[in-house]
Amino acid sequence: MQTAESLEEQAKTVIFFGNEKQVLAILAIADKIKETSKKAITTLQNKGIEVYMLTGDNNKTASAVAKQVGITNYQGEVMPSDKAAFVEKLQADGKTVAMVGDGINDSHALAQANVSIAMGKGSDIAMDVAKMTLITSDLQSIPKALELSKRTVLGIRQNLFWAFIYNIIGIPIAAGVLYPVNGFLLDPMIAGAAMAFSSVSVVANSLRLKRVKL
Structure with a gap:
């Protein structure tokens, strides 16, 4: 468990392999963070735009990723319906919400947002729902x-x-x-x-x- 916790703190998602009695192996999966991601988020924040990160990964992985890219508002272990509910809550607070997503799990929140942006290499349903589709996966294209x-x-x-x-x-x-x-x-x-x-x-x-x- 100590090894698994250490891997999660490194922004990696841990998968356990085992039989009925013991853990046989641990597999750590991580999405590579682009070098331009932190710069893009800093640019948005400098423009007075609040940036939130919602992910289905566990809280430790979410915390590690958020720290690397400079995001202070984040939530881990979020279900697709929870993402849409979070967007709706921000709208109820009088905020105009732009949602950026690339997966099937993001489609509900994309439909709920005032401005929906899909990344070009994402799923077809995300691009169908979004009002704007970027032809690249580089976050710098958002600002x-x-x-x-x-x-x-x-x-x-x-x-x-x-x-x-x-x-x-x-x-x-x-x-x-x-x-x-x-x-x-x-x-x-x-x-x-x-x-x-x-x-x-x-x-x-x-x-x-x-x-x-x-």
């Missing part, structure tokens, strides 16, 4: 995806603003709202050019996303 989404939404709002400005100003002038005041009528050629420029400005603003460095 990059969130930042790209944030910039995309900002671009959409900017485009809507300029489109409304062009129409709010241009349509009344083209309709002759200034004619009774000063006799001004907007030349159809100028009006057409303004509308074309409106479309060009929206497209050009959207293309700025291609130059974003994440």
Whole structure:
């Protein structure tokens, strides 16, 4: 048992082989933690995002993994339904929850989350349920995806603003709202050019996303 406990403290899951009387062998299984995982979690935390780890592994293994990657909020021995319940609890506390998973056991929680992210090398059901699927298993792609989404939404709002400005100003002038005041009528050629420029400005603003460095 001492050997098993020592292995669990090293973030390894222990499997016992034995007969009816004694343990014959111990097998330790461990998921290799990518070097970029800790950096990705630190990046998310620096952005003010709370990071939680939920795993079906035993508590000692969960504790060891959490310590290695810098996570303070973690739970071990969590069932699939418990993951979904945990997400629901965070939502009840008024938090917007993004769930990242790659296995069948994560599908229920992915469906419950506000934003669900599946890793590209995960199970098919996780990718079917998730709203976003990353083509890599590198956790550093998560903060990059969130930042790209944030910039995309900002671009959409900017485009809507300029489109409304062009129409709010241009349509009344083209309709002759200034004619009774000063006799001004907007030349159809100028009006057409303004509308074309409106479309060009929206497209050009959207293309700025291609130059974003994440």
